[in-house]
Amino acid sequence: MILAESPRRQRVTKLVNWGHWFALANIIIAIVIASIFVFSSPMPGTGVGTIYLLANWFGHIGFMTFFGFVIFILPLCYLVSNSRIIKASASVIAAVGLALLAFDALLFNRTGFHISFHAADLLRSEAQSQITIENWQQWGFLFLLFVVWLGFQLVLANAIYKRVERFTRYKIGVPVTTFFVACFVTSHAVHVWADAKLYQPIIKQDNMFPLSYPATAKTTMSRYGLLDLAAYEERKQLQFNPEFHSTTYPAQPVYCSVDTSENLTVIVQTDDAEIDNLNTKLDLNRFDNYYSTASNLKGLMTTALFGVPEIYQDALSEKRPVLLALPLGSGMPVSVYSDVSLPMSQLSGYVKKDASESDGLNIAFIKGEDIAQYTARALEREHKVIVATGYGSATGKGTLFSNFSLDADIASTEDLAPTILNALGCNAPITFYSTGQNLLSPARPWLVSTSGERIVVIHDNKRTDVLSNGSYEITEISTGKRSNDALNVDLLSQAIKHLSRFSTQN
Structure with missing residues (x-):
């Protein structure tokens, strides 16, 4: 008696075989797309780190794609x-899944975080800013691109289905499965060792791929070279990695025109003394959600003039601020005045003993008791004025006074340089020379800075201070009390990537 498979069983067997080949084809496509994650991150720099990278790349992406096949298609x-x-359902699922992977990869390349519930607010702000940039034709092109991609998946599904009997003759199931399982197991085994040894070239890859090992404050910071993990292994107090101080500033050459007929005075307070209400006394606009996080006078001047956090101050000790060099090169008078000794030698060519009557761009670092008088003289000469206070305060919170109409939710000292240059007519990309933003046309509702050895992230009325050993503290700004909210790792990742913009490690 001859036993033969029923027609239904034959059909199911063929579909299952087809599904495995269809999954393999999409695993290969997913691995290619995931290369964006790899090339958006710093390279490991060691043989073991590279082996882990390759094993994790193939193992995790292969597992994630095959898991999707098992859940949705099988x-x-x-x-x-x-x-x-x-075939149609599988094509739609594959097209949507790989499109989401590609979108996540591009998002990671741009911001440093993945699609997640924790990143919903950040994703929403990115989408809103992108919607304002893209017009309907570009959105139509993206939709057409997805239709083409869906069509490709349909063609691929049909082509494999027609040739599935031929493909089944190739006995590659065991070798391919063995390869991906070996990569998956190897990556996890190596990571266990690296985690025990705090091996930085591997630990810093923890947040590279979506739905992978969850990132923490420690691993996020190490990813951008802000941790010396060898010292942590010896249970010493960690310091920021000194290699971070190797920088490229500006990141790219800054070219723009400056209106040399403008007159602008910027005053930065150098103490924590109370000052008069300049908004009522001198009829200036008041902006209260302003923060000055520098821990010393040199850091304050670095932050104000360069538009970057004080962590860069040693690396920039021989460089000239774009804020001063660009207007001066355009023929605008530029002067810097301070009532204390300037700790930055590269400013000697700009310093004036009495700059209160200077036109052009005038930047003054003075004590609170002198601010009202200095500001009044600038207004008498019909200058645009920005006054920044708050340095030395316990919370770092200060106030901005200006006759500009500042349009921002939050501001920091890093924002002064890009705001000034934009007010003078410079339209060069801010990311070339600053981590701040133009307060006349802000682009984000959060800020990141440093204070001594702390990274400071402020968002949604919360201040997150992250120490160099990865520990952190979240504080409610309005009450000053400690918050029990979970760390927003996606925001921290984006903030540190933004902070590290001028580090040569990136």
């Missing part, structure tokens, strides 16, 4: 009898 092969419906 059940259809047993439950649905119509092969066309299965």
